[in-house]
Structure formats: structure tokens, C-alpha cells
Amino acid sequence: MQNITVALDAMGGDFGPRVTVPAAVQALSHFPELKVILIGDQNAITTQLSLLGYQPNARLSIQHADRVISNTEKPSLALRNHQGTSMGTALDLVADQQADACVSGGNTGALMALSRFKLKLLPGIERPALISALPTAAGNRTWMLDLGANVSSDADSLFQFAVMGSALVEQYLPSPPRVAILNIGAEEIKGNDLVKRCAEMLENTRSVNFVGYIEGNQLLHDAADVVVCDGFVGNVCLKTCEGTAQLFIDKLKSSMMSSSIKDWIARKLFSGLFNELKTLNPDQYNGASLLGLRGIVIKSHGNADVDAIINAVGEALHEVKRQVPSRISDRLEAVLLERHY
Amino acid sequence: MQNITVALDAMGGDFGPRVTVPAAVQALSHFPELKVILIGDQNAITTQLSLLGYQPNARLSIQHADRVISNTEKPSLALRNHQGTSMGTALDLVADQQADACVSGGNTGALMALSRFKLKLLPGIERPALISALPTAAGNRTWMLDLGANVSSDADSLFQFAVMGSALVEQYLPSPPRVAILNIGAEEIKGNDLVKRCAEMLENTRSVNFVGYIEGNQLLHDAADVVVCDGFVGNVCLKTCEGTAQLFIDKLKSSMMSSSIKDWIARKLFSGLFNELKTLNPDQYNGASLLGLRGIVIKSHGNADVDAIINAVGEALHEVKRQVPSRISDRLEAVLLERHY
Structure with a gap:
């Protein structure tokens, strides 16, 4: 060993x-x-x-x-x-x-x-990126980068993030990872110049399995295996997931902590669900990698x-x-x- | 009338x-x-x-x-x-x-x-912005803009968003709305040039109650009344809230729909909580305003x-x-x- x-x-x-x-x-x-x-x-x-x-x-x-x-x-x-x-x-x-x-x-x-x-x-890399896995509705994982190693990025960097993310995640999956760009709409006309130029580069790269744009509401819903975005957007987005998840968990918890007998029964019944919901909190995962070094x-x-x-x-x-x-x-x-x- | x-x-x-x-x-x-x-x-x-x-x-x-x-x-x-x-x-x-x-x-x-x-x-406005209210943990609302009227913004526009948001929201609150900028950290050194320059402008404006930066995880947790960001970030962030909320509601719903008697009891007990959780889904709110016109x-x-x-x-x-x-x-x-x- x-x-x-x-x-x-x-x-x-x-x-x-x-x-x-x-x-x-x-x-x-x-x-x-x-x-x-x-x-x-x-x-x-x-x-x-x-x-x-x-x-x-x-x-x-x-x-x-x-x-x-x-x-x-x-x-x-x-x-x-x-x-x-x-x-x-x-x-x-x-x-x-x-x-x-x-x-x-x-x-x-x-x-x-x-x-x-x-x-x-590494040769060919202009900026490192922070990547981590998010839990998804179907019990899988979606990797997201950059999560804040950079406060701004150009299209070349975003493209490199896509290549790096794909190289990391392909180890975990039986087929080439589906790589998507996080955007404000799924249609081709949507988005800023950054995402449009990166999409164009990825469309012309056969060795990356580019599946197009996804929106924030699809992030935890198994629409892609690797989601690429700039570090500002990625960091805000990850923390928004965490904050929203925490809010739901807190509500469920406070309902379960309530002292009436009725709630005691509910608490017993729902502890399994509660534990499952906790695993949906991205904050539970730890160990983001700094890729590109x-x-x-x-x-x-x-x-x-x-x-x-x-x-x-x-x-x-x-x-x-x-x-x-x-x-x-x-x-x-x-x-x-x-x-x- | x-x-x-x-x-x-x-x-x-x-x-x-x-x-x-x-x-x-x-x-x-x-x-x-x-x-x-x-x-x-x-x-x-x-x-x-x-x-x-x-x-x-x-x-x-x-x-x-x-x-x-x-x-x-x-x-x-x-x-x-x-x-x-x-x-x-x-x-x-x-x-x-x-x-x-x-x-x-x-x-x-x-x-x-x-x-x-x-x-x-309106005179003095360079770009309109889309604003909407999000539900918060304490049962209040936080207004967020821009939610995607623009795919990119400069510091002047962001500053105008802060003024417009404050003018809209002050009607709903007894004291001047707390205005924050969405950022990737709460410390002054964090963030990109856009948010830093806007923060500087707001710090020098007494008629806006600027409370500094907030991060994504504080968005639904009553840290500010008005949250300012560029349209790309705002749109992704709002949809991420929606997607995360939907995931939790779906889990709770599927658990409540399950057919065993145990779950039937749970369903009865938890329908109140379920309805409360639904109100935390930002998608439940409708009617975003286009401000600046x-x-x-x-x-x-x-x-x-x-x-x-x-x-x-x-x-x-x-x-x-x-x-x-x-x-x-x-x-x-x-x-x-x-x-x-």
C-alpha cells in the first residue's frame, strides 16, 4: 500500500x-x-x-x-x-x-x-478554480466551479474551468461528465458576453461533453455533472443554496422540537426525513479542491x-x-x- | 374612491x-x-x-x-x-x-x-431594474434587485438600484430600509471592483441606510431589507433559492404522499408545516416591478x-x-x- x-x-x-x-x-x-x-x-x-x-x-x-x-x-x-x-x-x-x-x-x-x-x-492554466460537489434531488452530486478563487473571470478562464472540472469529475462517473454553463436563461440568446463566448468555445471542443446553459433552479436537480461559472456568481450561488437549505432545516427542526405529544409522534416519524433533508445541505460537504495547480x-x-x-x-x-x-x-x-x- | x-x-x-x-x-x-x-x-x-x-x-x-x-x-x-x-x-x-x-x-x-x-x-436613471420580494426566516420580506433586467451593470447603475430599491421599500417599513450589497464576503476587502465602488458611493450617501455587504447565505435570514446586485447575479441567485426550496418541498411532499398509515398520521400532523414551508418558496411571490421608468x-x-x-x-x-x-x-x-x- x-x-x-x-x-x-x-x-x-x-x-x-x-x-x-x-x-x-x-x-x-x-x-x-x-x-x-x-x-x-x-x-x-x-x-x-x-x-x-x-x-x-x-x-x-x-x-x-x-x-x-x-x-x-x-x-x-x-x-x-x-x-x-x-x-x-x-x-x-x-x-x-x-x-x-x-x-x-x-x-x-x-x-x-x-x-x-x-x-x-499547470501549463495552459491562467487561474486556479475552487470546485466542490453539491448534493442533488436524485441523490447524485453536481460539481460546481469556480466557487470564489477569483472575483472575476474572462471567457478563456471559464473555458479552462470547464476542462478542469470535466477532468476531475470523469473519475467518478461511468460516462463523460455533462458540462453546463450557469446562465440566466436556457435559450442561446440569453446571458452576458462572458458566458456566450465560453459557450461558443465549448461547442467547438469535442473532448468536453458540453450540454449548454442551465439556470439556478436546475442546479440541485441533476441537469449537469459539472457547472461552470465565474467565482463571484459561484460563491453567491453556493451560499444561497446553503442559506435556503438551512432555513428549511431550521423550520423542520423547530417543528420537531416542539413539546406537544402530537409533535412527539411526528418527531419520531419524521426523524428519517429530517436526516435525509440534512444531507441536501451543501454545507455538509467539505473539502473544495483548488484546481489548476x-x-x-x-x-x-x-x-x-x-x-x-x-x-x-x-x-x-x-x-x-x-x-x-x-x-x-x-x-x-x-x-x-x-x-x- | x-x-x-x-x-x-x-x-x-x-x-x-x-x-x-x-x-x-x-x-x-x-x-x-x-x-x-x-x-x-x-x-x-x-x-x-x-x-x-x-x-x-x-x-x-x-x-x-x-x-x-x-x-x-x-x-x-x-x-x-x-x-x-x-x-x-x-x-x-x-x-x-x-x-x-x-x-x-x-x-x-x-x-x-x-x-x-x-x-x-426617469431623469438620472441609466438602466431600469427588476425588483421582487423574497420571504425570510422571520416571516418578513427582503427585496432584491436587479433580478435580470440587465445582464451586466456598472457601479453607477448599482448605486441607482440601491436608491430606487430604498425608495420603493420605505413605504412598507416603519424605519429607513437597511440596504446591503450582495457580495462573496462580509469583510471590506472582499469582492470585485463593481461592488467595492458601489459600496464607496453608498457609504458617502446619508439618505440611503447602507449596512454593508451580505453573503448569499444571509439572503433569506433578515440581514437587510433591500439587497442590491447586478442582474446576472440576482437572477441566478433568485432561481437558486427557488430550486433549493423546491427540492425541500418535493422531499416533504413525497414523504407525505407515501401510503403507509404511519405516514398518514405524519401527513395530518405536518400539513401545517408544509403550508408554511411553501410560503418560503420565492416562486410563490409574483409581480416583480420594473423600476426606473x-x-x-x-x-x-x-x-x-x-x-x-x-x-x-x-x-x-x-x-x-x-x-x-x-x-x-x-x-x-x-x-x-x-x-x-
Whole structure:
């Protein structure tokens, strides 16, 4: 069995070592092939390990880092000032091939800027993109990118997102992923210049299974496997899904928490449905990938709990095994060849 | 009591006179001050009226129009070719002051282009915007604009949207509406140039109660009364709310439809909750206003049913009574004065 080493930014996210350390320890028993390097304040990490009665060993080591990049720090400042930070050090380990992937719940903008700087972009890629899976009505998944790695994009970038998303998702499906562009109407005449130009490029690319435009109301309804949009739209859209789902779950929950006997019966009857509805909350998924880099970087939610961080580590392992960056590279090369001849 | 005449495009929407005619007849009994002019194919309208045992009278008249603008027609073509169409004629009646407002469920792009052409923009407005109310967790409403009247916007337009939204919504609230910009983060450093420049303008405008940025997940959670965004983002976001809400309602419904006795009890217990959840579906609201024009135009959903069209007519009456266009004009003038001195 191949060992896979994940550099886990122990200080990233809202809860730091209190959550990342137990997550690392539990991930080790979940994934026998896993080795973890915890990066951050050595004292804080050691304290959390002791609370769990756990010691550093051949599969879990600590790399001290003095500083943490805050959530409000500008990416440009992080780029100048990353020496000795937990995020910067985690990415250095990947760049130096001491780790196979990096997982961080820290500042998204800084993670993207530092990843680009330290790991470099794949040839042919102008901007990395953040991709994640959303649950669908039929119990499948739809992957969406960009979820906010960029605040604006041009048609070339959007086209590259489509190619990268397709290369990632084809591993999970028996047939070529259906790739769609998120738009304000399904008709060809609808949309802004950005989506129209990207659609034209995709229509002329046989190696991507482009199925046209989809609208926001089809997003969770299995209309496509990969949905492409610019980072501003993707981020707003994902968070809108989360907020709407949360509202429904809260209503159901408050109805179930009500104290009358009638509701007690209902609560028993509906707990299965409640659990099913919870899985429709996109926030339950964790581990968005930063695609387009010469290395594997997984962004964990800032407020991820232990289970969510374990999911993010699982995503990292998966991408290492499938060699996602070189898959994307191969796919891009094929598309470029196709477009030139 | 002041009579208010609404020009109803009887052909617009997916169902045409089969739905618009019964809606007009029912609206007349709902709103004693209402007069309706039904515009469209005279035979089709008369047939539907006869089915209801209803005759044209002092409160309901028919204006024949030969043609219908299809949903796939480009706005530019509609602009050249609007003579004798039901939508064009309805707007002419408003322009000629034979009607106080127009309601149409037809092609949104064409409605926006023709409204601009026939009614003209208010002074100081560069682009009209589509605004509608969304239901919130606390049972209130949040108004959002632009919902897709424009496929792209500049900071000046976004700023004007904020002023127009505030002028519309202040009628409904006891205190000045909280106006927010939809963004990908709540921190000042987040977002693209568009939102940052608009935020700067709003921060320097005392007559708008600007409360900063909100993210997609706060949209239905009472964080602001007016949410401003460009038309592409707004349209995708609204439809994403609708799609997510629909998914939850479908799950609950299918669970309630299940045939076992256990579920029969649950169905009885949960029908109240189900009805409450349905009201959280933004699609239940109907009657988005096109703001920024020298006249009142209400866009009804293409697939609106009788009740939804009655809501749209109600919205038209409301805006006529409140003289929304001149309110917006006054508000804009105040803002311009404030910015110049």
C-alpha cells in the first residue's frame, strides 16, 4: 500500500488545533495509508494530542510554525508575509515533495495566492478554480466551479474551468461528465458576453461533453455533472443554496422540537426525513479542491468540525491516488491539440 | 374612491387567456377600485369570458392585438417589430395615460426594452431594474434587485438600484430600509471592483441606510431589507433559492404522499408545516416591478397561475396608489443634491 502524506494546516479554520488535532488522529484510523504532518504552534498541538492520550509517531508528526494568517488579511499582504505561517509552511512541504497534498481551513484568498506562488500553475492554466460537489434531488452530486478563487473571470478562464472540472469529475462517473454553463436563461440568446463566448468555445471542443446553459433552479436537480461559472456568481450561488437549505432545516427542526405529544409522534416519524433533508445541505460537504495547480490543495470550511475535516483529508487522498493535476494537464493538452488542428 | 386602470397583457405567459382572463375577472372582485383592459386576441379573450359567463363592462374592456411577442424573440427584434403586439399595445396604453399600469407575463427582455422605449427612463436613471420580494426566516420580506433586467451593470447603475430599491421599500417599513450589497464576503476587502465602488458611493450617501455587504447565505435570514446586485447575479441567485426550496418541498411532499398509515398520521400532523414551508418558496411571490421608468410596469412569472396574476395586479395597484415613479424621482433628486453639495 502506497503511503500518502497530508500536510494539515493545524491553525487554519475557526477552531484551530482543538478541532484539527482530533480530526488528524481520527483520520489516521479511517485511512490506513495516511500519514499526517500537523503544522502550527507546537505547544498548542502537543497539548491537544496529550488530551487525546496520543503521541507523535511514524504516521503523525508536528512541524512548528510561529504564525497564522488571519481571515481578514489581504492576499497581497499574505504573499509578502508568509514566512513561518502554518499555511505557508504546509504549502512549502507540498512544493518540496515532503507531502503529497495540503489541507487548510484558513483564509481562502491567501490560500489561493500562496498556492499559486509556491506550487505554480499547470501549463495552459491562467487561474486556479475552487470546485466542490453539491448534493442533488436524485441523490447524485453536481460539481460546481469556480466557487470564489477569483472575483472575476474572462471567457478563456471559464473555458479552462470547464476542462478542469470535466477532468476531475470523469473519475467518478461511468460516462463523460455533462458540462453546463450557469446562465440566466436556457435559450442561446440569453446571458452576458462572458458566458456566450465560453459557450461558443465549448461547442467547438469535442473532448468536453458540453450540454449548454442551465439556470439556478436546475442546479440541485441533476441537469449537469459539472457547472461552470465565474467565482463571484459561484460563491453567491453556493451560499444561497446553503442559506435556503438551512432555513428549511431550521423550520423542520423547530417543528420537531416542539413539546406537544402530537409533535412527539411526528418527531419520531419524521426523524428519517429530517436526516435525509440534512444531507441536501451543501454545507455538509467539505473539502473544495483548488484546481489548476502543480500540486493538490484542499480548502476546508472555516467552521468545519472534526468529521468535515476528515472528509477534506479523504478528498486529498483521493486526488493523490488519481493524480488529479496530471490528469488535468493531459486533458488540457488534448483540448489544445484539438483546437489547433 | 380613485379608479385605477390596469392594462393586462392577456397573451403573455405560458398559458395566455386561459389563465389571464379568469385572473382579470377574479381581480375585479378582489379590488373594488380596479378597472382592467385585457389586451390580445379578441376571439380568444371573448371565448374565455363566455366560459365564465362574463361580459365586457364598464370595469372590464378588451383591446384587440393581433400578435404576441414570443419568449425566444430577441429584445432588439421586438423593438423593431412591436406594432400590434399585446405587450406593445399594453405599454402604449400606459404611455398614453389610458391605463395607470401594465402587467405582463411575457418575454422579460422584450418587456424591458419596450418599456424603456415607450415609457422612457426617469431623469438620472441609466438602466431600469427588476425588483421582487423574497420571504425570510422571520416571516418578513427582503427585496432584491436587479433580478435580470440587465445582464451586466456598472457601479453607477448599482448605486441607482440601491436608491430606487430604498425608495420603493420605505413605504412598507416603519424605519429607513437597511440596504446591503450582495457580495462573496462580509469583510471590506472582499469582492470585485463593481461592488467595492458601489459600496464607496453608498457609504458617502446619508439618505440611503447602507449596512454593508451580505453573503448569499444571509439572503433569506433578515440581514437587510433591500439587497442590491447586478442582474446576472440576482437572477441566478433568485432561481437558486427557488430550486433549493423546491427540492425541500418535493422531499416533504413525497414523504407525505407515501401510503403507509404511519405516514398518514405524519401527513395530518405536518400539513401545517408544509403550508408554511411553501410560503418560503420565492416562486410563490409574483409581480416583480420594473423600476426606473416614467410609468408602472409589473412583470408576472411566465408560468404564473390565476392567484399569482392577481398578486401581480395587486402590486400594480399598490404602486399606482403610492406613485412609485415620482417617489423614486424625488429620492434620486435628493441624493444628487446631497452628492453635489
